[in-house]
Amino acid sequence: KAGVTQTPRYLIKTRGQQVTLSCSPISGHRSVSWYQQTPGQGLQFLFEYFSETQRNKGNFPGRFSGRQFSNSRSEMNVSTLELGDSALYLCASSLVGAGGEPQHFGDGTRLSIL
Amino acid sequence: GQQVMQIPQYQHVQEGEDFTTYCNSSTTLSNIQWYKQRPGGHPVFLIQLVKSGEVKKQKRLTFQFGEAKKNSSLHITATQTTDVGTYFCAGPGGGSQGNLIFGKGTKLSVKP
Numbered sequence: 144k145a146g147v148t149q150t151p152r153y154l155i156k157t158r159g160q161q162v163t164l165s166c167s168p169i170s171g172h173r174s175v176s177w178y179q180q181t182p183g184q185g186l187q188f189l190f191e192y193f194s195e196t197q198r199n200k201g202n203f204p205g206r207f208s209g210r211q212f213s214n215s216r217s218e219m220n221v222s223t224l225e226l227g228d229s230a231l232y233l234c235a236s237s238l239v240g241a242g243g244e245p246q247h248f249g250d251g252t253r254l255s256i257l
Numbered sequence: 258g259q260q261v262m263q264i265p266q267y268q269h270v271q272e273g274e275d276f277t278t279y280c281n282s283s284t285t286l287s288n289i290q291w292y293k294q295r296p297g298g299h300p301v302f303l304i305q306l307v308k309s310g311e312v313k314k315q316k317r318l319t320f321q322f323g324e325a326k327k328n329s330s331l332h333i334t335a336t337q338t339t340d341v342g343t344y345f346c347a348g349p350g351g352g353s354q355g356n357l358i359f360g361k362g363t364k365l366s367v368k369p
Contacts, residue, residue, distance in 0.1 A: 176356060185361035186300070186345065199356040202258075233299060242349035245290060245302035246357060 144169060147249035149234050155255045161222040164252045168215050168236030174198075175217040176246065177209060180231040189232075192217050193240060221254075229256045259284050261348055263360030271368050276333040278363035280346035287349055289322055289329045290357065295342040303331075303344075336367050 148167040156162050168175050176199075177189040188201040192211035209219040215236075221228055231253050235246035260283045270276050280289065288307045292300040304313055306322035306329060313320045319332045333340055343362040350356035 178359075186347075186359035188350065188356045188358065191356050199350065201356065235300075242356070243288060245305060246292075246300070246347075247302065248299040250299050 147234055147236050147247050149232075149249035149252050151252060152250065153253050153255075155257060156224050157257050158224055158226060160224050161220065162224060162254060164219045164221075164232055164234075164254075166217045166219070166234030166236075166249060168217070168234075169247055172236035172238055172247070173215050174237045174240045174244075175211055175215060176235045176237075177217070177219050178233045178235065179203070180233055180251070181229075186233070189219070191240070198240070224256050226256050228254065230254060259348075259350060259358055261346060261358045261360040263346055263363055265363055266361065267364045267366075269366045269368065270336050272338060273335050276336050276340070276365055278331050278344050278346075278365075280329045280331075280360050282327045282348050282358075285326050287326075289326075290347045291320060291329075291331055292345045292347065292359075293342050294345065294362070298342075300345060333365075336365070338367050338369055341365060341367050 150165045174193045176191040179187045191199040195211045206222045211217045231251045233251045235248045237244040262281045290305045291303040294300045304320050309326050310324045311322040317334045321330045343364045345359050345362040347357040347359045350358050
C-alpha cells in the first residue's frame with residue numbers, strides 16, 4: 144500500500160509570493176491533517192480536512208489555507224509568504240480523524256523563503 | 258490552551274545505556290500517542306496508549322500512561338545507534354476529532 148505522498152519535496156520562494164503544497168493520503172484514508180515543523184516551535188497543527196470539509200483549525204493566520212478534494216487529496220496554500228514561514232510542512236492521513244487514530248505522515252515539503 | 262510538555266529536550270547517551278523521555282499534558286487525555294522521527298525523516302507512529310496506568314512494551318521500548326491520564330513516559334533499555342532520532346508524544350486536541358497536540362520532542366543521540 145502506498146504511503147502518504149507530498150509534492151514537491153523542496154521549494155524555494157521569496158517573500159510576498161504564494162505557494163501551494165500537495166498531499167495524497169493513503170488509499171482509503173479520509174482525514175488529512177497539515178502540520179508545520181520548525182526547530183523552535185516543533186510540530187504545530189495547521190488544519191484538518193475530512194470529507195472535503197475543514198474540521199479543525201490551528202492558530203495560524205488566514206494566509207494559511209487548504210482544501211480537500213473528493214478523492215481525499217489535499218492542498219495547502221500559503222499567500223504573502225514571510226521569512227518565518229520557512230519550515231517543513233508535513234501532511235498526515237488517517238482513516239477518520241486524528242484524535243483517536245495513528246497519523247501516517249508523508250516525507251514533507253521543505254519550504255525555504257528568501 | 259492545551260499544552261503537551263516533554264522533557265528532556267536533548268539526551269546524549271552511550272550505547273548500551275538506558276533512556277527515558279517524559280510527557281505531561283495540561284489536561285486529561287483520552288489517549289496518548291508516541292512517534293519517532295529519524296534525522297531527515299518524518300514522524301512515524303510507534304504506539305497508542307488508552308487506558309489509565311497502561312504499560313506496553315515493544316522489544317526494548319516500554320511505554321507508560323499515567324493513572325490520571327495526564328502524563329506518559331517512554332523508556333528504552335540498552336540503547337542502540339538505531340534508536341537515534343527525536344521522540345514525540347502527542348495527545349488529541351480539544352473538541353472534535355481531527356488534531357493532535359505534539360510535545361516538542363526529545364532528541365536522542367547515541368554514542369557508539
